[in-house]
Amino acid sequence: MVLPLYWKQYVASVTEWWSSVKTAHSVWRLTRLYTGLLLSVVTILLVVLYQLSIGQMNRQQGLQMANIIAQQTSLAEQLSTEQFIEQFKLQAQSSRQYILSYQIEQQLIGRLSAPPTTLSQCPSLSRFPIWLDQFDEIRLVSGCAQPMASGTLIVAVDDESLYELKAQFISASAVALLLAVLLGIITGLVFSMRVLKRINSFNQVALRVESGQLNARVAVSDHNDEYDHMALHINTMLNQLQHSFETVSGITDAIAHDLRTPLSHLRQQIESEILTKQQLNHPSEQLESMLDKLDEILFTFSAMLELTRLQQQKESNTKHFKTVDLQQVIIDAVDLVEPLAEEKQQVVSIESAEPFSIQGDATLLFRAIYNLLENASKYAGNKAQISVQLTPRGFTVSDNGPGICDIEKEKVFQRLYRIEKSRGVAGFGLGLTLVKAIIQLHNGKIELLDNQPGLIVQVEFSN
Amino acid sequence: MRILVIEDNQTTRQYLQKALKEQGYEIDLADNGQDGLFLALEGDYQLIVLDRMLPKLDGLTVLSTLRNAGKQTPVLILSALDSVSERVRGLREGGDDYLIKPFALSELLVRIEILIQRKGTHSEKLTSVLHVADLKMDLLSHKVFRGSTEISLLPKEFKLLRYLMEHSGQVVSRSLLFEAVWDYQFDPQTNVIDVHMARLRKKVEFDGLTPLLETVRGVGYRMVEQR
Numbered sequence: 001m002v003l004p005l006y007w008k009q010y011v012a013s014v015t016e017w018w019s020s021v022k023t024a025h026s027v028w029r030l031t032r033l034y035t036g037l038l039l040s041v042v043t044i045l046l047v048v049l050y051q052l053s054i055g056q057m058n059r060q061q062g063l064q065m066a067n068i069i070a071q072q073t074s075l076a077e078q079l080s081t082e083q084f085i086e087q088f089k090l091q092a093q094s095s096r097q098y099i100l101s102y103q104i105e106q107q108l109i110g111r112l113s114a115p116p117t118t119l120s121q122c123p124s125l126s127r128f129p130i131w132l133d134q135f136d137e138i139r140l141v142s143g144c145a146q147p148m149a150s151g152t153l154i155v156a157v158d159d160e161s162l163y164e165l166k167a168q169f170i171s172a173s174a175v176a177l178l179l180a181v182l183l184g185i186i187t188g189l190v191f192s193m194r195v196l197k198r199i200n201s202f203n204q205v206a207l208r209v210e211s212g213q214l215n216a217r218v219a220v221s222d223h224n225d226e227y228d229h230m231a232l233h234i235n236t237m238l239n240q241l242q243h244s245f246e247t248v249s250g251i252t253d254a255i256a257h258d259l260r261t262p263l264s265h266l267r268q269q270i271e272s273e274i275l276t277k278q279q280l281n282h283p284s285e286q287l288e289s290m291l292d293k294l295d296e297i298l299f300t301f302s303a304m305l306e307l308t309r310l311q312q313q314k315e316s317n318t319k320h321f322k323t324v325d326l327q328q329v330i331i332d333a334v335d336l337v338e339p340l341a342e343e344k345q346q347v348v349s350i351e352s353a354e355p356f357s358i359q360g361d362a363t364l365l366f367r368a369i370y371n372l373l374e375n376a377s378k379y380a381g382n383k384a385q386i387s388v389q390l391t392p393r394g395f396t397v398s399d400n401g402p403g404i405c406d407i408e409k410e411k412v413f414q415r416l417y418r419i420e421k422s423r424g425v426a427g428f429g430l431g432l433t434l435v436k437a438i439i440q441l442h443n444g445k446i447e448l449l450d451n452q453p454g455l456i457v458q459v460e461f462s463n
Numbered sequence: 464m465r466i467l468v469i470e471d472n473q474t475t476r477q478y479l480q481k482a483l484k485e486q487g488y489e490i491d492l493a494d495n496g497q498d499g500l501f502l503a504l505e506g507d508y509q510l511i512v513l514d515r516m517l518p519k520l521d522g523l524t525v526l527s528t529l530r531n532a533g534k535q536t537p538v539l540i541l542s543a544l545d546s547v548s549e550r551v552r553g554l555r556e557g558g559d560d561y562l563i564k565p566f567a568l569s570e571l572l573v574r575i576e577i578l579i580q581r582k583g584t585h586s587e588k589l590t591s592v593l594h595v596a597d598l599k600m601d602l603l604s605h606k607v608f609r610g611s612t613e614i615s616l617l618p619k620e621f622k623l624l625r626y627l628m629e630h631s632g633q634v635v636s637r638s639l640l641f642e643a644v645w646d647y648q649f650d651p652q653t654n655v656i657d658v659h660m661a662r663l664r665k666k667v668e669f670d671g672l673t674p675l676l677e678t679v680r681g682v683g684y685r686m687v688e689q690r
Contacts, residue, residue: 260543261472264565268478271568275482288681298565299652302545309546320548335619336645339658363647374653 026199030192035184042180046173054166061162062123065155068098069122069146072153081150085109097157099130099141104151115154122146122155130156198227202234214242260301267294303430307415310437317361317441324365326356330388330395333369341377341386348373352390358461360442368438371431372397372457380454393460394444400454409448464579465489467506469499469525470514470541475564479512482568483575496520503529508536509579512571515542515553523556530557537578541566550648569682570636577633593628596688598667598675600628609667619644620663627676627686636683660684 076084085102092100092110101110108115116128122144129138140163143156201219208216217238218231270291277284310317334348341348358365369388376386380401389396404412404419411417413436418429439446439459449456466488470476473494480490491506493499496517503511503525511529515522526538537559542549545563553561559581560574593600599608605621607614616624622644627635637656642648660676668674677685 260565264543265474265478267565268475268568272478272481275485275568291681306546316548317546320551332645332647336651336655336659339662340653340655343658363649366645366647367649370651374655 026196027189027192030195031185031188034188034191035181038180038184039177042176046176050169050173054162054169057162061157061159065098065144065157066123068100068155069153072100073146073148076148076150084150099143099154099156099158101154101156102151103154110154112154112156116143119143119145119154128156202231205234205238209238214238214245260298263294263298263301267291267298270294300430303434304415307430307434307437310434310441321359321361323357324360324362326358326365326395327352327390329362329366330369330390333366333373334388336370337373337377340374344377344382344384346377346380346382346384346386348377349385349387350389351387354390354392356390356392356395358442364438365442368435368459369395369397371435375431376401376455376457384454391458391460393462394458396456396458398451398454398456400451403450403453403455404448412448413446465491465506465508466510466512466575467491467493467499467502467508468512469493469496469503469517469522470512471495471517472514475514478568479571482572486572488575494518496522496525500525500528503536504532504534509582510575511536511538512575513538513540513558515540515544515549523553526553526556526558537582539571539574539578567636567682569634569679570638573634573636573639573682577630577639580633593625595628595631595686596673596675598628600625609669609672612669614666616663616666619659620666623659623663624667627684631686631688634679634682634685640683 072088075087079087081104085104088100088102089109092102099111101108101112101115103109103115112130116126118126119128120126125142125144127140127142129140131137132139139158139160141156142159143154146153146155205216205218217235220228220231220235270287274284274287274291277287330350330352334350338348373386373388376384376397376399380386380399384399384401386397386399389398408419412419412432415433416429417433436446439461442461444459444461447458447460449458464487466483468476468479468483468490470479470492471494476492476494480492483490491502491508493502497519499513499517500520513522513526517525522540522542526540529536529538538557540553540558540561541564542553542561543564550561550563559578562571562574591601591603593602597610601607602625607616607621607624623640626640626643638650640656640660641651660678664674664676667676675686677687679685
């Protein structure tokens with residue numbers, strides 16, 4: 001079926017609204033609770049109303065029938081059969097509300113011309129039709145049979161209007177319950193969404209802070225209610241946090257500036273000294289090893305500064321973002337790491353599906369992927385299988401090496417943390433921290449999973 | 464060959480002066496942006512080494528004023544600001560190269576040498592066949608021969624060898640090689656470039672042929688015509 005364009009748009013917007021409501025579990029929980037409560041109240045009211053009206057009429061009718069039966073039974077016991085029949089005929093004629101008949105063998109005395117074929121025994125009632133001469137119509141009556149000494153008493157009452165009333169009450173109740181459900185769902189949704197909208201605004205701010213935007217604040221309305229009080233508290237807390245972070249980063253920058261210059265000068269002096277020694281053909285090994293160590297310090301130092309910058313200045317770092325073909329970056333990184341893997345007889349493979357692009361910094365992404373691949377090659381052991389796979393939301397790097405135990409999976413992302421068994425391998429414990437910072441800068445999430453055996457590094461981007 | 468060094472830090476300035484003089488360059492010095500810009504506009508220099516953060520006039524302002532005035536002297540920016548965006552900014556303003564502090568003197572000298580040579584011999588490089596000793600690279604057919612034997616190279620190995628051949632005789636640092644071949648700007652800080660070079664060496668210097676690739680300790684590599 002081909003839908004017109006405006007219908008398609010309408011369907012799309014409803015579907016979008018529906019999926020957003022469906023994902024908000026609390027909206028449904030509150031709506032269900034509210035609707036349930038409303039339904040219970042309406043049901044109780046209807047039951048009470050029924051008992052007070054139709055129920056009461058039913059009970060009264062039952063009572064009257066029981067009285068008639070008791071009265072006739074006692075008369076039948078006191079009078080002879082002929083006398084009883086005589087008085088019964090009179091009563092049957094005079095009774096307007098109740099239809100009385102008495103069957104004695106094949107003879108039927110009273111208002112009914114023929115007894116119904118199936119009739120339950122009193123006090124339970126069964127329904128059967130009768131023909132009313134005076135109104136020229138068929139009506140349904142309720143009645144029962146009571147065996148007596150000389151025959152069977154049949155008592156019936158014309159309760160069609162009561163039945164109609166009952167049916168009307170039931171359909172009115174069904175409509176009322178349906179309306180209550182609808183009203184419950186609509187008002188429940190409206191109220192819970194209004195309440196949760198404010199909670200969601202808190203969630204949004206928390207997410208922005210988590211992704212590094214320390215200047216995000218919760219909007220405060222003029223209602224001055226509990227939500228506004230909470231918003232004010234959270235904003236004050238965030239102000240203090242931001243201030244502390246800025247202080248720390250200021251100190252780091254100051255240390256960086258103060259230490260970098262003398263260290264650079266020290267490097268220049270050592271290098272100069274080496275050149276002089278080399279020109280004079282004097283041994284310079286000791287100075288060269290000093291220079292290597294100094295370079296290591298300077299590298300750790302600049303890596304830490306870079307980390308601080310990546311983690312804190314998200315806006316200036318993302319300003320120059322461009323569309324990056326992730327598949328190409330992966331191919332380049334694998335190209336670079338391949339000879340390292342070959343030395344350890346490892347196989348690096350790319351299992352790629354579709355080309356995948358994100359907004360980002362190609363150099364930083366290359367660096368992150370290369371670091372992950374280099375780590376895999378470093379720690380997975382000889383003859384390991386390393387593979388990079390592009391997924392619909394990012395990529396994974398997996399190996400079949402010894403893996404990382406669960407307790408250490410989160411710790412490896414901490415600055416300068418090194419797993420005990422990896423201490424023999426060269427490194428500074430900053431690689432994965434840097435990778436995580438780069439992935440977070442690109443609105444991504446990095447997770448370490450078990451490959452049984454081995455490690456899977458899963459990276460997913462949300463943009 | 465005259466070089467202008469604009470650097471506010473006295474220790475670094477003296478160090479650069481000494482090192483460049485030893486290499487046979489004539490040096491002019493300026494310790495602030497204003498003086499530096501004046502000298503750069505007036506003098507005739509083969510190269511300018513420009514610090515990024517300077518008193519009186521910022522390094523980038525010096526650079527953009529210089530370029531706006533039509534001066535095309537090659538400029539090597541020296542800076543402690545090492546983020547990608549800073550480097551991009553420096554190169555956008557008209558810088559020809561960017562070296563991050565602290566730097567290795569040998570790398571600075573190599574970069575200076577390459578910059579000067581690039582300006583001087585730009586037209587000569589429009590050739591389709593490169594030769595170093597008996598090594599021949601055809602850039603059009605992507606074929607490499609050592610003598611009469613054809614060498615099969617992977618694409619990255621081809622780029623690596625091409626860069627080395629184009630700069631034969633010069634010392635090329637590992638980070639320069641990485642930037643030129645992989646086109647990403649950072650220092651991988653591992654021996655990965657050495658491993659690539661070892662692989663390339665195996666293919667080019669087979670069967671005890673004369674070695675062409677020389678390792679310069681602590682700096683990088685050099686392609687040599689004769690030993």
